[in-house]
Amino acid sequence: MRFFDDTMITSHSDLGFAVSDLDRSSALREHADWQENAYKNDPATRFILLCKDTPVLAFDGALHALFDRQALEAFGHVRQSLFLGIENETPYFGIELDAAQFDDLKLREDLKLIDMRSIAMQGLFSPSLLSAIGTAKAMLHWHNRHRFCSNCGVESVMATSGWKRSCTGCKTDHFPRTDPVVIMLAVDGDRCLMGRGAAFPEGRYSCLAGFMEPGETIEDATRREILEETNIKTGKVRYLTAQPWPFPSSLMIGCMAEALSHDITIDPNELADARWFSRAEVKQILAGNHPDGITAPPKMAIANHIMQIFVDAG
Numbered sequence: 419m420r421f422f423d424d425t426m427i428t429s430h431s432d433l434g435f436a437v438s439d440l441d442r443s444s445a446l447r448e449h450a451d452w453q454e455n456a457y458k459n460d461p462a463t464r465f466i467l468l469c470k471d472t473p474v475l476a477f478d479g480a481l482h483a484l485f486d487r488q489a490l491e492a493f494g495h496v497r498q499s500l501f502l503g504i505e506n507e508t509p510y511f512g513i514e515l516d517a518a519q520f521d522d523l524k525l526r527e528d529l530k531l532i533d534m535r536s537i538a539m540q541g542l543f544s545p546s547l548l549s550a551i552g553t554a555k556a557m558l559h560w561h562n563r564h565r566f567c568s569n570c571g572v573e574s575v576m577a578t579s580g581w582k583r584s585c586t587g588c589k590t591d592h593f594p595r596t597d598p599v600v601i602m603l604a605v606d607g608d609r610c611l612m613g614r615g616a617a618f619p620e621g622r623y624s625c626l627a628g629f630m631e632p633g634e635t636i637e638d639a640t641r642r643e644i645l646e647e648t649n650i651k652t653g654k655v656r657y658l659t660a661q662p663w664p665f666p667s668s669l670m671i672g673c674m675a676e677a678l679s680h681d682i683t684i685d686p687n688e689l690a691d692a693r694w695f696s697r698a699e700v701k702q703i704l705a706g707n708h709p710d711g712i713t714a715p716p717k718m719a720i721a722n723h724i725m726q727i728f729v730d731a732g
């Protein structure tokens with residue numbers, strides 16, 4: 419069926435956090451007996467550990483992100499835990515260790531604390547395990563910053579194995595949030611529009627991007643962001659692919675937009691520069707041999723894949 423046979427819409431194993439074999443097993447989240455047994459007694463269960471938003475990895479010459487029950491117990495008190503799902507008959511839990519342990523953990527020779535971005539950049543783990551670590555990070559971050567009810571201000575408690583918080587006062591349920599971001603290229607025939615933020619590494623250009631706002635469609639947000647940042651008007655918008663981005667909990671929604679105007683006026687609050695790049699130039703940028711030394715975001719980032727889709731469509 420042609421709807422589902424479009425080679426422009428692809429999911430690549432090197433797109434970080436976007437490939438997962440985890441069965442989230444939502445029916446088991448409220449099954450207290452199953453949860454307790456999996457957490458305490460099932461020898462197959464594995465734990466993904468974080469401390470202060472940083473993954474805690476075992477190190478024995480190689481790096482390991484999964485700890486068994488015995489290894490978990492050796493850390494002592496656990497600040498909070500949540501059920502991530504089951505992969506290959508292995509239940510996964512995300513664990514947050516007490517922040518007070520952070521400095522001691524960093525000193526241990528049998529552990530490495532490596533930030534999430536570096537883990538993704540270096541491709542240290544399988545795509546699916548990277549996704550599970552990213553999910554644990556996003557979820558634990560959300561719990562840490564939503565300890566009080568946004569409706570009445572009273573303390574809330576974790577429920578449903580970590581997949582919601584319930585207010586102890588007004589009983590409102592609060593659910594983990596995902597913040598949608600549109601990230602896109604405006605395309606004008608054989609060239610596309612890319613920009614650079616003031617904080618980008620020297621020579622780096624990338625897709626434009628911005629948070630979606632309430633009441634917008636993906637298409638509206640795509641057109642608005644391009645217009646706000648560069649004053650380029652766009653028409654048709656096409657969705658390409660998406661990437662969970664646990665910094666702290668976004669979903670990057672990759673699109674292309676058909677440019678209807680050509681003269682760029684950047685918003686200096688958003689961008690340091692924006693310009694049109696030919697398809698041949700984008701190809702050079704991705705290959706790392708652009709004559710002006712212009713570089714692309716890394717392969718684990720969706721911007722790189724959107725640029726590649728633009729090149730491949732030529």
Ligand SMILES: [Zn+2]
Pocket residue numbers: 567568569570571572585586587588589590
């Ligand atoms: Zn409340």
